[in-house]
Amino acid sequence: MWLLLSPTALEAPFLRGESFVFLGRKGLRGEGFVYLETGIGKVNAALTLALWAGRNPVQKALLFGLAGAYPGGPALGEAVLVAEEVEGDLGLKEGLEPLGFPAWEREGVRYYNRFPLDPGLTEDLAQALGLRRAVGLTRDLVSESPEEARALAERWGAEVESMEGAAFARACLALGVRGAELRAISNPAGVRDKRAWRIREALWALEAALTRLLE
Numbered sequence: 001m002w003l004l005l006s007p008t009a010l011e012a013p014f015l016r017g018e019s020f021v022f023l024g025r026k027g028l029r030g031e032g033f034v035y036l037e038t039g040i041g042k043v044n045a046a047l048t049l050a051l052w053a054g055r056n057p058v059q060k061a062l063l064f065g066l067a068g069a070y071p072g073g074p075a076l077g078e079a080v081l082v083a084e085e086v087e088g089d090l091g092l093k094e095g096l097e098p099l100g101f102p103a104w105e106r107e108g109v110r111y112y113n114r115f116p117l118d119p120g121l122t123e124d125l126a127q128a129l130g131l132r133r134a135v136g137l138t139r140d141l142v143s144e145s146p147e148e149a150r151a152l153a154e155r156w157g158a159e160v161e162s163m164e165g166a167a168f169a170r171a172c173l174a175l176g177v178r179g180a181e182l183r184a185i186s187n188p189a190g191v192r193d194k195r196a197w198r199i200r201e202a203l204w205a206l207e208a209a210l211t212r213l214l215e
């Protein structure tokens with residue numbers, strides 16, 4: 001049974017199931033999955049997963065949704081699996097390490113700004129869905145110019161930008177949940193003009209991947 005999560009219900013128009021409400025937002029019980037709308041941003045993503053997992057067994061979780069692509073990243077409308085997430089607004093502009101406090105520590109490994117999704121689950125999904133892997137960067141503030149987007153991509157070696165991925169990855173690590181992240185590119189990061197966005201194409205890519213996943 002999958003736990004599926006997306007920031008907005010607008011990113012999951014193709015899922016069918018019995019509706020319920022969780023934390024005031026949309027939930028669905030479908031065949032082989034439970035779906036939760038988390039709300040936008042890092043706190044919403046982590047809270048929704050943690051509160052659900054505190055009350056229900058979770059075997060494997062998938063965060064999915066739209067994302068921006070950095071220069072040289074995936075094409076508009078392409079779906080990718082995010083294998084590693086960077087929390088780009090934690091600590092200094094250079095990250096958390098200069099402050100000396102890891103965000104998370106387990107078995108002697110210190111995590112500052114970079115958090116892995118579950119490698120085995122990500123690999124299985126990459127194979128099954130025929131998708132490539134990417135590095136994601138997460139901030140509560142989206143890039144507002146191509147220059148800002150390029151600087152972030154270069155600083156962190158990231159290819160896609162979202163507002164939830166790193167929080168989900170961190171929550172999965174802390175909760176011991178096997179988690180993967182699927183993103184489809186709706187826009188070039190740093191471009192706010194919706195005329196340059198390809199939301200419909202990105203939603204088709206999400207629908208195709210999730211249909212295959214749930215088959």
Ligand SMILES: O=C(O)c1cccc(C(=O)CC[C@H]2O[C@@H](n3cnc4c(=O)[nH]cnc43)[C@H](O)[C@@H]2O)c1
Nearest residue numbers: 007010011040066067068142161162163164189190
């Ligand atoms: O305007 C619409 O019709 C519409 C339909 C579905 C979703 C949206 C969103 O704005 C989703 C926001 C969601 O998407 C992620 N996202 C998308 N592009 C970026 C970006 O360039 N930088 C950061 N995040 C991005 C983000 O995770 C939001 O939660 C609109």
